[in-house]
Amino acid sequence: MSGTFVGMPAFPKAAHEAVHNSTLRGNLRHATHTIRAKRANAVAEVSDWAALREAGKQIKDHTLRHLDRYLVQLEESVTAAGGTVHWAADAEEANRIVTRLVKETGESEVVKVKSMATQEIGLNEALEEEGIRAYETDLAELIVQLGKDRPSHILVPAIHRNRGEIRDIFAREMSEWGRPAPDGLTDTPAELAEAARLHLREKFLRAKVGVSGANFMVAETGTMVVVESEGNGRMCLTLPETLISVVGIEKTVPTWQDLEVFLQTLPRSSTAERMNPYTSMWTGTTNSETADGPQTFHLVLLDNGRTDTLADEVGRQALRCIRCSACLNVCPVYERAGGHAYGSVYPGPIGAILSPQLRGTDSEIDSSLPYASSLCGACYEVCPVAIDIPEVLVHLRERVVEGGQVTREGNKVVLKPAKGHVAERAAMRAARWAFARPGVLRTGQRLASRTRRLHPRSLPGPGKAWSDSRALPALPSEPFRDWWQRTRGGSGKDGGK
Amino acid sequence: MRVALFLTCVNDTLYPDTGRAVVKLLTRLGVEVDFPMAQTCCGQAHYNTGYRHEAEPLARHFSDVFGEYEAIVTPSGSCGAMVRELYPRMGERARAEGRGNTLAATLAPVIPKTYELTEFLVDVLGVTDVGAYYPHHVTYHPTCHGLRGLGLADRPRRLLQAVKGLELAELPGADECCGFGGTFALKNSDVSAAMGADKVRNAESTGAEVLCAADNSCLMHIGGTMARLSTGMRPVHIAEILASTEEEPAR
Known part of the structure; x- marks a missing residue:
């Protein structure tokens, strides 16, 4: 499995392999069904779930509607707290900024908190080209990185691997990256976790630069929020002297109080926990050399197609996403096709509506993603911010077959209908003619x-x-x-x- | 009460038995059924494949054909959901495209009076025991657009539970999609077939002889899969079970 998504074939072709891989099917079936059932229980415990879901939707919609204002407020708050804000229009610009910032510290390695935004822009690869090594510290991301693999799930990127495969990857690859796996490593969860702990510990203690994303950014205070389960993120956020956070602009919430809603809905939707084990919040820089936390803080605000997506009346609801993965875990197509078939760091139903909007519908994979769904609606039902994924899928199908006006890099352009739908279009017209x-x-x-x-x-x-x-x-x-x-x-x- | 049977193009062409069953059932319950001959297709396949503009004339035609009736009853969860959920959206989109309120106004009258069959029986007629007799072992698959689109909830199951002689088996993973999904079944046939095979295996595990659903499109996919996998089970539309009586039993 190569480490890049460039040049992916169309979804049906990519899915074909996964559907007929019985190990993968078994791994995915077991994992998704387990978390699906747990999530249902965790959500059923909350009597006002429907109200929380509606509140989450409204907070996000309000913020997106006034994003220009809240982003400026966020910049002011972060700056006042001692941080520096950088604006990146696309992946290339974001990578350039981060590379420069790391180089300015004189360091040649960074430790990373699990982050979707940095995966989206291919930051690790960009750093590597400049001679900087990025170490993933989230357990599942570590498995993916050591296995020279690609993530196949937003929350559990190594969901396609079973314990035996993970043991083999650790035993084979850890020595290339640092402390080797202990001799005689078995596939018990405790031994695997201990091997990862020992391997990562030396990186935490040595690292001078941390790189993260954020689940939320609070405009009124300039506070960044990361929720996680392992505590490895907390290590990266507190030990290094310099912290660089790359965050999509849609992660903004106006006030501290808005977190009340999402800190309830996110853990229950993602890991089926009432509360996630580690919630790290930081506001600018630490104010003393002895206290925990970074002395230098940089926030890189990432657009990379988000403003263009915001311009689309139907498609913009995808920007409400809080990356919980509930839609992946419940999706019958994801369960059988696996995450890699989606050709993006964002797989599953949310990926099928995010990727063709963030990247456009020009490529084979992106124009096939809106069809990677039976429109069964299970994703919409579980979404904690009520993204009507089937509605957006159908809307994007229309964009593929009919073309029409879209926004690209801030400019309105008119797309031509995609190739490859000529016979279908003729059949649909003929059927419409006959049915009339x-x-x-x-x-x-x-x-x-x-x-x-x-x-x-x-x-x-x-x-x-x-x-x-x-x-x-x-x-x-x-x-x-x-x-x-x-x-x-x-x-x-x-x-x- | 006089209602229009919106049979759907698929049922009209491929499953006339379902149509006959609906007529028999509703007539038995004292409902006067009419089948407007000008009806064709609601436009669902067009809409869901991305051809919203091609679906619009079909929606307008639907409104012309059915507008005058007190109620419109359909034995299809997905075509019912097309009218109730997606016709309003078509009107909104036309408005957003600067084409005014005409489409929304044309479609408005038919939207609230379109009912899926089990909904019509339970909510409008207020019956769950329709006097049916069906001495078979049955499992029920709630189809997605009926379950999550229209919110049919336990209506079909309540109707089935009241059928004399019918033994109802719980279907494991009942709320999971069967993999039909309209053009999805062709465009992503590998995934669709895998979903269908899993659905059939779950149905087989119940030991039932019949898999029942309220949508023949899904049953066409599930039944076709059953035939390929050579199971002993057969797909039957819920209308045919509810229409069956001791005097005139269904197969």
Whole structure:
């Protein structure tokens, strides 16, 4: 598995491999079903869940509507607390800023808190090109990094790996990156965790620069918030002298009090915990050399397609996302296709609506993602900020097949309909034409019914996709409407069947 | 009460037995059923595949055909959800595109009076025991657009539980999608087939002879999978079970 998502094939092709990989199917089925059930219980405990969900949605919508104002307020607050704010329009600019900031410290390695934003921009790879080594410290991210793998889940990036595979990766790769795995390492969770703890500890104690993202940024105080389960993030946020946080602009909330809602909904939706074990909050820099926390703090505000997404009336709701992963865990398509098939650090239903908006629908993978769903609606049902993912998927399908106006890098442009949908478009138009004329529909139905003995049992061409795994329905001797006309609903002289 | 049967294009063409069952059932319950001959398709396949503008004339046609009736009843959760959930959205989008209120106003009358069959029975007619007889071992699959779109909740199950002779088995993972998803079944056939196979295995584990649902599109996919996997089970639409009586039993 290569470490990059560039040049991914379309979703159905990528999913094909995963569907037929029985180990992967087993790993994913076990993991998603376990967390799915736990989440349902954790949410059912909260009597005002529906109100919390609505509040989360409204806070996010309000913030996004006034994002210009809140971002300026956030910059003022962070600056007042001793931090420095940088604005990055895209991935390249963000990577350039972070690389420069690390170089200015004279260091050649950084420890990382688990962060989606830095994965989105490919920060580790950009740092590596400049001779800076980035160490992932989240246990699952460590597994992915050591395995030269790609994350396949937002919250549990190594969900596609089982314990045996993790043991093998540790035993084989740890020595390349630092302290080797203990001899005779087994696949028990306690031994695996201890191996990771020993391996990471020396990195925490040595690191002078930490790199993080943030779950929330409070505009009124300039406070960054990271929620996590392991405490490894806390180590990165408190030990290094310099902290660089790369955060998507949509992570802003106006007030400290707004956290009340999300600190209830996020842990229950993601890890099915009432409260996550570690909630780290920091505001600017520490004010004494002996206290914990960074003496230098940089905040890199990342746009990278978010403002363009915000311009779309239907699609903008994707920016409410708090990266909880509940939609992944409940998605029947994700469960079978796995995270890698989505060709993005954002897999699953939320990825299927985020990636084609943040990156555009030009590539093979991005134009196929809106179709990577049966529109079953399970994702919308569990989303703690009520993102109507099926609505956005259908909206993006329309963008793919019809084209139309979108915003790219702040400019309004008109997209052409995507290639590869010519036959489908013609079929849809023909069907619309026939359906607008009941007589035409009836003629077609009769023709189909009368020739039914001649119909093949499996189909050629595109229809093969159906008949390879499913028998075709047998056509009746006459359509309902003929029976109705003949019998007046069974009451006429013919008397029905 | 006089209602229009909105049978759906799929049922009209492929599953006339379901249509006959709805007519028989509603007539037995004292409802006068009409089948407006001009009906065709609600536009769901167009809309959900991204062809919203192609779906609009079909929605307008639907409104023309069904507008005059007191109630519109359909034996399809997904086509019912198309009218109730997505027609309002089509109107909103047309407005947002600067095309005024015309589409929304045209569609408005049919939206609140369109009912999925089990909803109509339980909520409008107020019955759960429809006097049916069906001496078979049945498991019930709640289809997604009925369950999460229309919020049918336990209505179909309550109706089934009241059927004489029917033994209802719990379907493990009942609320998981069967993998049909309209054009999804073709565009992502590997994933769709894998979902279908899992659904069928769960259904088989109940020991039931019949898998029942309130949507023939999903049953076409599940039934087609059953046939390929050579299970002994068969798919049956809930209308056919509810229409079945001791005098005139269904197969």
